[in-house]
Amino acid sequence: MSAQNETSPIPPQRLPGWVRKVLIGRNGKRTLTRLIALVVAFFIIFCFFWFVLLPVRVEGISMLPTCRNGSVNFVNRLAYLRHGPQRGDVVGIRLSAPVIMRPSIMYLKRVIGLPGETVAFVNGHVLIDGQILDESYEKDDYDWNLPPVKLGPTQYFVVGDNRSMPSEFHTFGKVERDHIVGRAIL
Amino acid sequence: MKIVFRIVLLAALAAAGFWLWTILFPSPGKIIRRQLNAVAKCASFAADEGTLARMADAESLAGYFSTNVEVNINIREGDRQDFVGRDQITQAALAARSAVSSLSVKFLDVAVTVAPDKQSAVADFTVEARVSGEQDLIVQEMKFTLRKIGGHWLITRVETIRTLSILNFELRRAPSIV
Numbered sequence: 201m202s203a204q205n206e207t208s209p210i211p212p213q214r215l216p217g218w219v220r221k222v223l224i225g226r227n228g229k230r231t232l233t234r235l236i237a238l239v240v241a242f243f244i245i246f247c248f249f250w251f252v253l254l255p256v257r258v259e260g261i262s263m264l265p266t267c268r269n270g271s272v273n274f275v276n277r278l279a280y281l282r283h284g285p286q287r288g289d290v291v292g293i294r295l296s297a298p299v300i301m302r303p304s305i306m307y308l309k310r311v312i313g314l315p316g317e318t319v320a321f322v323n324g325h326v327l328i329d330g331q332i333l334d335e336s337y338e339k340d341d342y343d344w345n346l347p348p349v350k351l352g353p354t355q356y357f358v359v360g361d362n363r364s365m366p367s368e369f370h371t372f373g374k375v376e377r378d379h380i381v382g383r384a385i386l
Numbered sequence: 387m388k389i390v391f392r393i394v395l396l397a398a399l400a401a402a403g404f405w406l407w408t409i410l411f412p413s414p415g416k417i418i419r420r421q422l423n424a425v426a427k428c429a430s431f432a433a434d435e436g437t438l439a440r441m442a443d444a445e446s447l448a449g450y451f452s453t454n455v456e457v458n459i460n461i462r463e464g465d466r467q468d469f470v471g472r473d474q475i476t477q478a479a480l481a482a483r484s485a486v487s488s489l490s491v492k493f494l495d496v497a498v499t500v501a502p503d504k505q506s507a508v509a510d511f512t513v514e515a516r517v518s519g520e521q522d523l524i525v526q527e528m529k530f531t532l533r534k535i536g537g538h539w540l541i542t543r544v545e546t547i548r549t550l551s552i553l554n555f556e557l558r559r560a561p562s563i564v
Contacts, residue, residue, distance in 0.1 A: 260522045269521065295512040295527040295549050297495035304494040305512055305525055307550070349552055358550065371525075373550035 250302055252277050254381070256292065262360035262370055263308050266290065266337060266386060275306070279383035285311045285356055288337075292381040293358065299378060307371065308384055310337070313349075313357025315377075321346035324363070340364050349374065356380065415498040418507055418532060418539055425450050425541075426491045429479070433488040433518060444479035448472045452533065452540040460546050461526060488518040507532045507539070510547070 215223070225231045249255060254275040258267045267273060267290075275292035285291055289311045297303035313319035318329050321344040326333040342363035351357055351374060359372035408416070428447035431440060451472050459467045482489060496511040508531055515524040531543035 293549065295495065295525065296497060296510045296547070297512070298497055301495065305514055307525075309550075346552060371550055373548075373552035375550050379549060 253385075254292065254302060254306075256306060256308065256384075258308060261365070262362050263290070263310075264362040265339060266310075266361045267308060267384075273308070274385045275308075275382045276385055277382040280380065284315075284377065285380055285383070287311055287314060287333075290384040290386060291356075291358065292384055293375055293379050294381050295379075303381060306381060307358075309358035309360055309372065309375075311356050311358055313351050313374075315351055315353050315355055317357070318348045318350050319346075319357040320348040321367075337361055338363065354378075414500045414504055414507060414534075414539070418498050418500075418509055419496055421450060421539055422493050422496055422509060422511065422530070426493045429482075429489070429491040431483055431489055435483075440483045441480065444476050444483065447479050448476040450541055451475050451544075452535060452542045455540075455542055455544065457544045458546065459544075460548065486517050486519075490516040505534045 254277065256273050256275055258269060258271050258273065261269055279289075290308060291311055292303075293307040293309060294303040295305060295307070312326055312333060312335075313328060318327075320327040324342040324344055326335060327348075338361065340363070344363055344367045346367070349357065354377045355374045356377065357373065358375050360370055362370070412420075425447065428443050428450070431443060435443075453472050454470060455472055455475065457467075457469050457474065492514045494512045494514055496509060498507055498509045500507040508529060510527070510529050513524070513526045513528050515526075517524065527547040527549050529543075529545045529547055530541050531545075532539045533542045534540075
């Protein structure tokens with residue numbers, strides 16, 4: 201028996217035919233190419249949604265009726281590469297997260313004041329440099345009052361759309377440009 | 387093929403060695419992050435937690451702060467609260483435990499900057515707190531200053547950072563005017 205083993209060469213261990221067909225397919229090279237393409241595509245999609253188009257889930261009611269509690273939106277980080285935020289844009293605002301990192305949590309607010317302007321609320325009207333701002337997105341009346349706030353050269357004034365809540369319970373105000381992550385896609 | 391295999395094996399060994407090194411000798415930044423997670427855990431409490439457990443947690447929370455810790459809290463414009471001392475932390479923790487039935491605290495986006503002498507550090511982070519029965523999250527940017535005292539990193543200063551502000555610069559400098 202042992203002599204027989206010594207004389208007959210041991211065939212290399214191979215996967216059974218059907219396993220090989222399931223795992224690798226008929227053309228191993230083509231399968232490998234497809235696998236690499238799949239990994240690269242997955243990597244690109246991951247990077248895109250991690251660094252460029254950030255998915256955010258809205259928690260809270262400060263952006264009602266534009267953004268409902270629990271809704272999912274995206275923040276485009278490349279929106280302000282060529283120009284700064286515009287009046288009326290809904291933007292994502294980072295808190296402590298460093299500029300290049302993906303923030304775990306963000307404020308979602310609307311830009312109403314641009315750098316250098318003076319913003320005030322008088323009996324539920326927004327005044328920009330003394331002129332009433334037309335806010336078509338505001339459906340309900342409100343009665344907020346805020347003395348004039350002068351914005352610096354790199355500051356924007358942001359506020360939520362839900363002004364039916366008392367202003368004391370609403371987070372809004374001046375924000376530095378480098379805290380604005382990008383424009384929300386609604 | 388053999389050379390490739392050896393290179394891969396060597397790279398894997400180097401990575402494993404580096405990982406082991408960071409586990410055995412963690413950097414101050416890593417120690418501080420771990421400590422901040424422990425602080426968040428101590429600050430949180432469940433509804434079914436017993437009175438003794440709540441007191442023990444409040445005591446252990448204070449243990450992460452220096453005896454003369456300075457606390458400057460400014461969550462709402464013009465509503466600034468300053469106090470000094472570890473006992474005040476315990477009192478605040480106990481007061482929070484009696485005011486709400488449960489609280490879940492997380493420290494997110496933590497950025498730690500360690501001084502060159504490795505004896506002090508600053509941690510910037512965002513606090514996310516969920517109070518039972520309330521729909522809205524409490525979100526607040528904060529800054530802790532830490533100092534190495536007796537071989538332990540203790541929090542010596544607590545400050546709130548206002549990401550959004552409605553105060554003019556002149557008023558911000560003199561909060562008592564508001």
